[in-house]
Amino acid sequence: MGWMLGILFGAAIVLLILSFVQTKQSAAKIEQHIDQVSFSLMDEVNQLQQQIRNVEFDTEIIVHETKIFADSPEHRTLLKEMLDLHKRGYSFESIATEKQLTKEEVENFLSPYIKTKDERSTDINEG
Numbered sequence: 034m035g036w037m038l039g040i041l042f043g044a045a046i047v048l049l050i051l052s053f054v055q056t057k058q059s060a061a062k063i064e065q066h067i068d069q070v071s072f073s074l075m076d077e078v079n080q081l082q083q084q085i086r087n088v089e090f091d092t093e094i095i096v097h098e099t100k101i102f103a104d105s106p107e108h109r110t111l112l113k114e115m116l117d118l119h120k121r122g123y124s125f126e127s128i129a130t131e132k133q134l135t136k137e138e139v140e141n142f143l144s145p146y147i148k149t150k151d152e153r154s155t156d157i158n159e160g
Contacts, residue, residue, distance in 0.1 A: 115142055 111132065118128045129139045 112142060112146075115139060116146055119143055119147065 115128050115132060118131065119125075123131070125136050125139045125143075128134075128143075129136045132139070134142075
């Protein structure tokens with residue numbers, strides 16, 4: 034009976050040690066996986082930041098080449114919002130109502146940025 038208790042006690046100690054080793058190995062694997070994921074996310078974030086910088090540079094070049102300058106940041110924000118609404122299919126009237134402007138003001142704001150149907154058809158015919 035004493036031998037049996039000794040063997041069971043020894044087996045319990047061996048199993049406890051194996052459990053600690055296995056836990057340590059799985060924790061190391063999880064840590065490696067987390068590191069890989071964080072590195073890939075950092076790469077993606079860096080790529081997105083580079084793309085944003087490129088878009089900003091492109092925009093700056095286009096603005097400089099076309100000589101289109103917004104009067105103020107508020108004016109530029111209003112223009113962006115109106116262009117967004119127009120691209121989503123809102124009419125000039127609904128944009129004017131939304132931004133509390135007249136329809137003519139909205140048309141004047143957006144006219145340099147919107148091609149009419151006639152301009153589109155001539156662009157297609159020229160190509």
